[in-house]
Amino acid sequence: MSIDTEERRAGELTAREMLRWTWRQLTSMRTALVLLLLLALAAVPGSVIPQESVDSLGVTRWKEQHPKLTPIYERLDLFSVFDSAWFSAIYILLMVSLVGCFVPRILVYWRGLRAQPPAAPRHLTRLPDHATYTTDDQVAEHLEHARAVLRGRGYRLRDDPGEAVSAERGYLREAGNLVFHVSVLIVLVGFAVGGLFGYKGGVILVEGSTFSNSLTQYDDFAPGSLFRAEQMEPFSFTVDEFDVDWLESGPRAGMAQSFNAGLRYQESPDSAEKNYDLRVNHPLSIGDTEIFLIGHGYAPVVTVRDGNGDIAYSGPTVFLPQDASFLSFGVIKASSAQPEKIGLEGLFYPTYLMVDGDPVTVMGDDKNPTLSMLVYTGDLGVDSGTPQSVYILDKSNAEQVEGPDGKPFRVDIQPGQTVKLPDGLGSIEFEGVKPWTRIQVSQTPGKEVALAGVVLALIGLLGSLFIRPRRVWVKARREGEGTMVEVAALDRSGNGEMMEILEEIVAELRRTERA
Amino acid sequence: MGAEEGGGVAVATGGPEPESTHRVEFLGRLGFLLTVVAVAIHLVALVARGMAADPNRVPWGNMYEFTISGSFFVALLYVALYRKFRLGWMAPIVLAFVVASLMVAVIWLHEEVAPLTEALNSYWLVIHVVSAIIATGAFTLGGIVSAMYLVKMRKGDTTTGPLARVPSLASLDRLSYRIHAFGFPVWTFAVLITGPIWAHEAWSSYWNWDPKEVWAFITWVVYAGYLHARATAGWRGRNAALLALLGLATLWFNFIGINYFSSSSQHSYAAPAVVERIPG
Ligand code: HEM
Numbered sequence: 001m002s003i004d005t006e007e008r009r010a011g012e013l014t015a016r017e018m019l020r021w022t023w024r025q026l027t028s029m030r031t032a033l034v035l036l037l038l039l040a041l042a043a044v045p046g047s048v049i050p051q052e053s054v055d056s057l058g059v060t061r062w063k064e065q066h067p068k069l070t071p072i073y074e075r076l077d078l079f080s081v082f083d084s085a086w087f088s089a090i091y092i093l094l095m096v097s098l099v100g101c102f103v104p105r106i107l108v109y110w111r112g113l114r115a116q117p118p119a120a121p122r123h124l125t126r127l128p129d130h131a132t133y134t135t136d137d138q139v140a141e142h143l144e145h146a147r148a149v150l151r152g153r154g155y156r157l158r159d160d161p162g163e164a165v166s167a168e169r170g171y172l173r174e175a176g177n178l179v180f181h182v183s184v185l186i187v188l189v190g191f192a193v194g195g196l197f198g199y200k201g202g203v204i205l206v207e208g209s210t211f212s213n214s215l216t217q218y219d220d221f222a223p224g225s226l227f228r229a230e231q232m233e234p235f236s237f238t239v240d241e242f243d244v245d246w247l248e249s250g251p252r253a254g255m256a257q258s259f260n261a262g263l264r265y266q267e268s269p270d271s272a273e274k275n276y277d278l279r280v281n282h283p284l285s286i287g288d289t290e291i292f293l294i295g296h297g298y299a300p301v302v303t304v305r306d307g308n309g310d311i312a313y314s315g316p317t318v319f320l321p322q323d324a325s326f327l328s329f330g331v332i333k334a335s336s337a338q339p340e341k342i343g344l345e346g347l348f349y350p351t352y353l354m355v356d357g358d359p360v361t362v363m364g365d366d367k368n369p370t371l372s373m374l375v376y377t378g379d380l381g382v383d384s385g386t387p388q389s390v391y392i393l394d395k396s397n398a399e400q401v402e403g404p405d406g407k408p409f410r411v412d413i414q415p416g417q418t419v420k421l422p423d424g425l426g427s428i429e430f431e432g433v434k435p436w437t438r439i440q441v442s443q444t445p446g447k448e449v450a451l452a453g454v455v456l457a458l459i460g461l462l463g464s465l466f467i468r469p470r471r472v473w474v475k476a477r478r479e480g481e482g483t484m485v486e487v488a489a490l491d492r493s494g495n496g497e498m499m500e501i502l503e504e505i506v507a508e509l510r511r512t513e514r515a
Numbered sequence: 516m517g518a519e520e521g522g523g524v525a526v527a528t529g530g531p532e533p534e535s536t537h538r539v540e541f542l543g544r545l546g547f548l549l550t551v552v553a554v555a556i557h558l559v560a561l562v563a564r565g566m567a568a569d570p571n572r573v574p575w576g577n578m579y580e581f582t583i584s585g586s587f588f589v590a591l592l593y594v595a596l597y598r599k600f601r602l603g604w605m606a607p608i609v610l611a612f613v614v615a616s617l618m619v620a621v622i623w624l625h626e627e628v629a630p631l632t633e634a635l636n637s638y639w640l641v642i643h644v645v646s647a648i649i650a651t652g653a654f655t656l657g658g659i660v661s662a663m664y665l666v667k668m669r670k671g672d673t674t675t676g677p678l679a680r681v682p683s684l685a686s687l688d689r690l691s692y693r694i695h696a697f698g699f700p701v702w703t704f705a706v707l708i709t710g711p712i713w714a715h716e717a718w719s720s721y722w723n724w725d726p727k728e729v730w731a732f733i734t735w736v737v738y739a740g741y742l743h744a745r746a747t748a749g750w751r752g753r754n755a756a757l758l759a760l761l762g763l764a765t766l767w768f769n770f771i772g773i774n775y776f777s778s779s780s781q782h783s784y785a786a787p788a789v790v791e792r793i794p795g
Contacts, residue, residue, distance in 0.1 A: 029747040033740055037758075040736040040765075047729040054725050082724050187707075191722070200720065281637045281716045292719040440719045447721060454707045458700060465696040465742075497689065 026093070027100035035094040042090055046081035049073065053080060053222075095185060102181050109174050117158045117168035120473035124488035129498040131506045134482040139163070142483055142509075146474040149508050155472060165474040173493065176463020183460055186453035193446030197231070199223040200442040205239045206299045206316045207434045212236035213289070213441065231443060233287045237265035242296060242435040246365035255324065256364055261293050261437045278439075288443050295438030297321045298328055300348055300371055301431040306337035307424050313337070316434045319348045320391060326350045326364035331393040332373070335382040340425055343380045344411065345393045346373030350433075352414075369433045373411045375401035375421060401425065469493055472505060485509070543603055547594075550610065554590045561587055567628045579624040581648070581770065586616035588652030592694075596656075600690055604680040608659050639713035646705035651766060653698030654738070658763035660691040661756040668753060688752060691759060692745055699738050706731040730769035737762040 025031055050058030059079050063070045077084030124130050135142055146165045147157055155167035201218040203211055211217055213235050245258040261278040267286050276284045284291040299316035306312040312334035319330030332344040349361040352370035359372060381394030388394065403409040403422055411419045411428050418429040469492040476485045487509070489502045561584060593609045596602055602609075664687040670678055682690070710731065711721035722728060741758040744750035750758075 029743065030749070033743045033747050033750060036736055036740040036743060040733045040740070043729050043733050043736075046724055047726040047733075051724060054723055281639075283716060283719065290719065292717075294718060442719045444715075444720065447715070450721070451708070451712075454703070454711075458703055458708065461700050461703060465700065497686075 023100060026097050029101075032094070032097050032101065035090060035097060039090050039094060042087050043081070045078055046087075049078050049081070051079060051081065053082070091188075095188065098181055098184065102178060105174075106178055109178060113171070117156055117166045117471060119158060119160065120164040120166050120475055121488075124473055124475055124486040127488040127490060129490070129502050130486065130488040131502055132484065132486050133506065133510060134479070134484050135476075135510070136482055139476045139478055139483050142476050142485060143474065146476075146509055149505070150472060150474075153505070153508075155470075163475060163477060165472075167472045167474075168470070170467045170469030170492070172463050173467035173469045174464075176460045176465075176467060179460030180457050180464055181460075183453045183457035187450050187457065188453075190446040190448070190450030190453055193449065194224070194444045196224040196226040197446070198442065198444045199227050199231070200440065202294075202438060202440050204295075204297075204318050204436050204438050206318065206436045207239055207242050210236060210238040211439070218441075231288075233289050234268045235265060235286045235289070236269070237263045237291070239437055239439075240264050242437050244296065244365075244435070246363060256296075259293060259296060259437075261439075263291075278437075288445065290442055290444075292440040292442070293437060294440045297436050297438075298326065298348055298350060298366060298369070299434045299436045300330070300369070301434060302332055302344075302371070303429040303431060304332065304334040304337065304342055304344075304426060305429070306334065306342065306426040307339050309426075310338070312342065312426065316436075318390070318436050321364075324364065325361050327361045329391075331391060333380055333382060333390075333393065334426075335380055337426060340377045341380050341382070342421070342426060343376040343393050343395075343398060344373040344428070345376065345395075346371065346411070348372075366433050369415060371411065371413050371430055373413075373428075375409050375411060375425070377401055377425060468501075470498075470501065472502075474509070546606060547597060547603070550590070550606070551594055554587070554594050557583075557587045557590060564628065577624075577626050579620050579626045582616055582620040582624055584648050585651050585655075585770075586613045586620070588648050589613055589616075589655050592649075592652045592656050596694070600693070601682075604682065605656075605659060605663075608663070609656065612655070612659070637713060637716065639709055639716065643705055643709035643713050646701050646709060650698045650702035650705055651770070653694055653701065654763055654766055657691050657694035657698060658760055660687055660694060661759035663687055664691060664756045665753065665760075668756075684752070688745075688755070691756065692742075695738065695741060695759060699742065702735060702738065706735055727769060730765060734762055734765045734769060737765055 050062050052059050066073075073079060077086070081087055121127065125132065137145065143163075143165055150165065150167040151157060153169070155169040156171070158166035158168075160166070199222065201221040203217060203219050205211055213232050215221060215229060215232070240262045242262070243258075243260045244256045247255050247257055259280055263276045263278050263284065264273055265276060265284070265286070266273050278284055278291065278293045280293055283293075297319060298321075299318045301314075301316045303314040304312045313332060313336075317330055317332050319328035321328045328348040328350075330346070330348060334342040334344075347359075349359060349368075349370045349372065350364055351362045351367040353360055353362050353368070359370075376393065376395055376398040378399040379397035381397065382388060401409045401422060409422055411421075413419050413428060413430040415430050415432045418427055420427045471490045471492065472487065473489075474485065474487050476483050478484075487502065487506055489498050489505065491498045491501075564580060564583070589609065590613045593602060593605065663681055664684060667678055667681055667684055667687065681687070706728075710728070714723065714728075715721035737758060741755055741762055744755040744758050
């Protein structure tokens with residue numbers, strides 16, 4: 001194809017030729033290979049730069065640390081590589097190339113299915129893998145043997161009774177290859193459907209609280225671009241209790257095990273209540289939606305009384321674990337407190353212990369729960385109108401409360417205790433601790449399609465890799481007393497050790513001859 | 516062991532004098548026998564490690580266990596394919612590799628037996644990890660063959676010296692292909708079928724592009740590239756061998772690099788905090 005394009009200069013190509021040339025290039029094996037390698041290369045940044053969809057906290061932290069690079073990276077979509085235009089461009093090109101490559105191949109294969117094996121070349125001994133021997137059989141007799149032997153080995157025979165036998169097997173290899181490549185497309189379709197129509201939402205629920213499946217109830221919600229709210233199924237559930245086993249000994253002592261959230265759920269407002277033990281690796285399916293247990297933590301129950309003695313805040317507050325020890329960080333905002341608002345920020349120690357003068361938590365179980373918080377007052381930013389995270393206290397305009405010694409006042413408190421704040425601000429009462437669970441709810445349409453696609457791809461691949469397409473020819477002619485036989489074999493994939501196969505076949509031909 | 520191929524070494528040597536052929540054959544067979552015994556002991560060690568945990572479990576919860584399991588499968592595959600592909604010539608390389616891996620595991624990576632974290636406690640994990648380790652073993656073996664291909668290509672076909680026993684370039688290329696052709700579907704099964712099924716049960720999405728998955732995908736694509744390269748004019752031979760080594764590099768990087776350097780990977784064995792992740 002490149003011959004006639006090289007003879008003329010590029011300017012002399014007609015648009016049509018240009019198009020055809022481009023198409024040929026795009027659908028060539030070499031382009032496919034280059035695109036595959038590009039795809040691998042393009043995925044690399046997705047693993048070294050934090051990705052919005054995997055680790056949005058990491059993205060925020062990264063952006064804080066690299067203020068100069070951030071705009072450039074954002075421009076290049078480096079925080080969402082796998083949704084970026086350039087990544088998509090590579091795989092779309094690959095898919096176009098694949099379709100362009102395989103549509104003709106499928107047609108060729110279809111036509112070739114009923115075709116006969118090609119006739120024997122004139123000189124079998126010119127093929128790289130060949131053998132000759134002589135036999136006492138008559139020509140026709142021996143060729144009939146050869147036919148039987150090859151048929152027995154699964155070869156398809158050309159029906160031209162003559163001086164030669166032409167046989168071929170392994171037609172399914174190309175079928176496997178076609179199935180594999182088409183399945184890659186199927187997987188992509190399934191994956192895309194999930195991305196477009198699915199959704200994934202997370203919510204943190206304190207033990208005892210109820211969730212009903214509507215947009216407003218989620219803490220975070222990531223819909224696909226074609227997601228419609230009507231897809232959401234009208235179920236609801238309550239986390240009645242949450243249990244964890246804590247390992248008390250061994251190298252992983254202090255770690256949690258066997259998480260179990262006891263759910264009571266209704267598939268729709270007027271269906272019966274059922275129970276389900278939600279555990280890791282054991283999601284609950286309701287219709288097309290699945291519910292997963294993916295995290296847990298502690299919510300200290302705290303009551304804040306203001307300067308007037310009125311309750312300004314009361315209830316469990318979700319604290320976020322900082323590491324596997326479940327040392328947790330949280331804030332409490334009593335913004336209705338009078339005369340001054342009260343804000344608390346600090347740490348929760350599930351099993352508090354002083355070690356060398358430093359407070360630590362020795363394990364994640366809440367054996368000795370302790371809150372240690374600093375107090376702020378004044379403008380907590382809650383009235384500014386901009387939505388605020390419940391996990392962050394805006395201290396930019398707030399005032400830190402100091403103790404009589406002039407040092408920041410710290411509330412160190414255990415369940416059942418109450419601490420009075422300085423300056424008649426009010427008091428803090430720590431009533432107890434409740435566990436919370438993080439529940440993920442998701443719909444992933446197309447996942448069965450994707451699964452079927454990969455399974456099919458694997459089957460195709462096995463065929464493509466392990467079926468050896470082979471052609472075997474046998475020719476015989478009378479020479480003096482006996483019959484001179486030539487056998488040649490060709491591995492069309494070029495990957496097999498044909499000599500072995502040839503030896504086997506020859507051995508079998510000669511064995512039947514002797515028998 | 517059949518006399519005609521028992522000493523794969525002898526088959527490959529070409530033709531020293533008869534007496535020494537006899538000795539080489541005998542030593543080759545003895546060496547192979549010792550290897551088989553070593554692999555059996557290696558297996559016992561793995562099983563014991565799994566039974567030492569309470570409750571009993573598969574021994575692949577951390578880097579130490581992954582390393583001893585991975586090197587076991589390299590050795591096992593070597594022994595299993597020894598006769599079919601006449602791998603005697605590979606013995607020094609494969610065994611040196613396995614011994615080195617075991618030393619690294621014992622000296623630097625050793626950890627006490629511990630129960631698995633919750634999310635790892637699933638039979639999909641067993642299938643997923645077994646197949647990933649088998650594929651890793653196969654790719655490692657295939658990579659060694661490809662590396663030898665490149666070495667032999669530079670040094671040329673010699674009939675003397677250590678390279679004399681190494682098969683011809685064409686056989687190395689085919690051998691490498693056949694080992695990779697075994698590893699690739701197994702890797703596909705591990706990474707694109709059982710992995711997503713497990714991920715879906717544990718974390719709700721079957722594919723998250725978390726760093727471990729990204730690298731598993733990269734490895735898959737590079738090996739697909741290798742298989743393509745063998746059918747693409749101008750890419751056969753040397754370039755295909757280079758791609759095989761690139762694939763192996765991505766595979767090992769995933770195992771070593773991501774476990775240690777990535778904090779966001781949910782697969783990180785170095786910090787097994789799957790369910791305890793801070794909600795984002
Ligand atoms: C999504 C991208 C692709 C992937 C993952 C992929 C993967 C593979 C794999 C693993 C094989 C090996 C099977 C074997 O050796 O028989 C293969 C073979 C093949 N691929 Fe692809 N491929 C892709 C795209 C393409 C494209 C775009 C083309 C056409 C330009 C193509 C043409 C071929 C051909 C002709 C073979 C058979 C090679 C042979 O005869 O050995 N592939 N592909």
